[in-house]
Amino acid sequence: MTVGARQRWSDAAKRALVLETFAPGASVSGVARRRGVSPSLAFSWRKRLRDELGFPTGEKRVVEPAGFLSVVVADRGAAHADTSCTIEVELAGGARVRISGAANTDLVAAILKALARR
Incomplete structure (x- = not known):
């Protein structure tokens, strides 16, 4: 492949990448970089394929705020x-x-x- 050449992605490869972006804890940018795809292209594929793959449009991830853990302080003398x-x-x-x-x-x-x- 030469510099500046345009790479072609099969529909199956696009679907596989998009499915990987919906895995718990996955980030679209991280998956794209690992696969050698520009993040903007991965976001575009994700937007286009999300209904076809069964992910509702406008899905939002709920992130629970951090809380306090129980702490026991033992006096060692x-x-x-x-x-x-x-x-x-x-x-x-x-x-x-x-x-x-x-x-x-x-x-x-x-x-x-x-x-x-x-």
Whole structure:
């Protein structure tokens, strides 16, 4: 194949690529790049073939917002205190809370409880 030559894609190859873009967690751009197709062409094929392949027009993916996990802070006692530790919590908006040094377990628990109420 020479530079600038136009590649022809069979209908079966187009359908296979479009089906791959509808797989959970797949991105159209990522699939297109792996297959050597321009992302705009892959989006065009997807738009044209989605009804034929059984995917409703205007399908929207629902993304659940991130939540908090349950955290248990165990007090290991003064003999096991580590003064070089750092605890960092990143919030959904991108803000971060960082606790450095010997963290008091009651203080860490209170901070996490306060953040969970927000």
